[in-house]
Amino acid sequence: MKKAGVLGATGSVGQRFILLLSEHPEFELSVLGASSRSAGKRYEDAVVWKQTDLLPESARDIIVQECKAEAFKDCDIIFSGLDADYAGEIEKEFVSSGLAVVSNAKNYRREADVPLIVPIVNPEHLEIVEQKVKSGQKGFQICISNCSTAGLVAPLKPLVEKFGPIDLLTTTTLQAISGAGFSPGVPGIDILDNIVPFISGEEEKMEWETRKILGGLSEDKKECRLVSEDAMKVSAQCNRVPVIDGHTECISLRFERRPPPSVEAVKQCLREYVCEASKLGCPSAPKNTIHVLEQNDRPQPRLDRVRDNGFGVSVGRIREDPVLDFKMVVLSHNTIIGAAGSGVLIGEILLKKGLI
Ligand SMILES: NC(=O)C1=CN([C@@H]2O[C@H](COP(=O)(O)OP(=O)(O)OC[C@H]3O[C@@H](n4cnc5c(N)ncnc54)[C@H](OP(=O)(O)O)[C@@H]3O)[C@@H](O)[C@H]2O)C=CC1
Ligand SMILES: N[C@@H](CC(=O)OP(=O)(O)O)C(=O)O
Numbered sequence: 393m394k395k396a397g398v399l400g401a402t403g404s405v406g407q408r409f410i411l412l413l414s415e416h417p418e419f420e421l422s423v424l425g426a427s428s429r430s431a432g433k434r435y436e437d438a439v440v441w442k443q444t445d446l447l448p449e450s451a452r453d454i455i456v457q458e459c460k461a462e463a464f465k466d467c468d469i470i471f472s473g474l475d476a477d478y479a480g481e482i483e484k485e486f487v488s489s490g491l492a493v494v495s496n497a498k499n500y501r502r503e504a505d506v507p508l509i510v511p512i513v514n515p516e517h518l519e520i521v522e523q524k525v526k527s528g529q530k531g532f533q534i535c536i537s538n539c540s541t542a543g544l545v546a547p548l549k550p551l552v553e554k555f556g557p558i559d560l561l562t563t564t565t566l567q568a569i570s571g572a573g574f575s576p577g578v579p580g581i582d583i584l585d586n587i588v589p590f591i592s593g594e595e596e597k598m599e600w601e602t603r604k605i606l607g608g609l610s611e612d613k614k615e616c617r618l619v620s621e622d623a624m625k626v627s628a629q630c631n632r633v634p635v636i637d638g639h640t641e642c643i644s645l646r647f648e649r650r651p652p653p654s655v656e657a658v659k660q661c662l663r664e665y666v667c668e669a670s671k672l673g674c675p676s677a678p679k680n681t682i683h684v685l686e687q688n689d690r691p692q693p694r695l696d697r698v699r700d701n702g703f704g705v706s707v708g709r710i711r712e713d714p715v716l717d718f719k720m721v722v723l724s725h726n727t728i729i730g731a732a733g734s735g736v737l738i739g740e741i742l743l744k745k746g747l748i
Pocket of ligand 2: 496497498537538539540567568570571572591594597726
């Protein structure tokens with residue numbers, strides 16, 4: 393068993409890490425960290441537990457630590473769900489102390505030598521980490537994408553692989569409230585009977601991160617190369633809706649190549665896609681990476697977000713678009729494949745590759 397540390401263990405993403413790691417076959421929950429408000433307390437006393445699954449027995453009595461590398465020095469991997477206002481400095485100290493950090497925070501996503509990973513989409517970018525480990529470097533940073541971006545790129549990857557570049561892409565999101573975190577979280581008065589058509593920074597993140605995730609690597613495999621803005625124009629509009637978990641996205645896209653494929657070919661391509669983590673036999677990898685739904689009123693967050701335990705992405709209403717080529721509705725679990733689940737799956741891939 394590898395020892396796992398969790399930073400930001402009391403938050404929305406942190407609680408999901410606790411659930412995913414508490415009975416994991418390869419990782420054991422070892423050290424938990426949060427702010428000084430929580431440090432020194434038993435996890436059960438520090439956390440305001442908001443998951444519908446019960447707080448796992450194995451986590452209850454762990455004493456929460458301050459997020460200092462010294463307390464985590466025996467961990468094989470660190471999963472971070474830290475508030476981005478504090479993640480930058482804390483994660484830097486962990487990496488420079490020789491620890492492997494897989495983070496949900498946005499702070500280092502734009503660094504060229506930091507892979508931005510959605511494990512069901514671009515695990516090949518972990519080659520950057522492989523180079524670092526081979527050269528003797530101990531600590532390294534991996535970032536997990538923004539949660540809406542994770543759902544968006546899942547169907548795009550197999551489509552681009554099979555049918556060539558997508559040059560125009562629009563997405564309108566309907567994002568769950570768990571995406572806004574728990575401290576303080578979205579007030580009931582703002583979201584009940586309502587939709588909020590603004591999520592700070594989200595549209596810019598989606599538009600930029602999509603180009604990094606679908607891009608390649610430099611020749612020496614040391615840096616990421618973005619798809620250029622000219623080659624792929626991405627436009628996102630983000631909305632907060634009264635759903636607890638699961639981000640829905642209405643997307644439209646155009647392929648550069650003419651003529652475009654048929655609707656049936658697009659569905660087939662998505663159905664057949666098997667992510668690398670599944671091929672490697674990672675325990676959390678989805679059986680079906682993409683679930684193509686045929687019912688005309690699906691996917692729906694309450695009904696479809698837990699497909700493949702939240703590691704699978706659902707795509708429905710795939711049809712021709714009179715403006716671009718195709719439109720479809722994508723649903724992904726924001727704290728599982730959009731956050732903590734991706735972290736755990738990245739950890740499993742690192743383990744299979746002997747990088748931790
Ligand atoms: N929620 C989601 O769906 C997604 C979130 N993310 C990102 O993941 C990260 C965590 O998000 P989320 O779980 O929603 O946020 P929360 O607000 O729910 O949790 C934040 C966590 O950070 C800890 N924290 C706050 N201040 C400090 C500090 N000064 N030092 C150490 N720890 C501190 C909190 O501990 P304490 O309880 O002690 O205050 C808590 O554990 C963010 O960077 C977010 O942007 C990314 C993708 C999806
Ligand atoms: N902004 C996302 C969650 C999030 O925190 O994303 P990021 O890590 O990119 O800031 C949401 O509100 O649903």
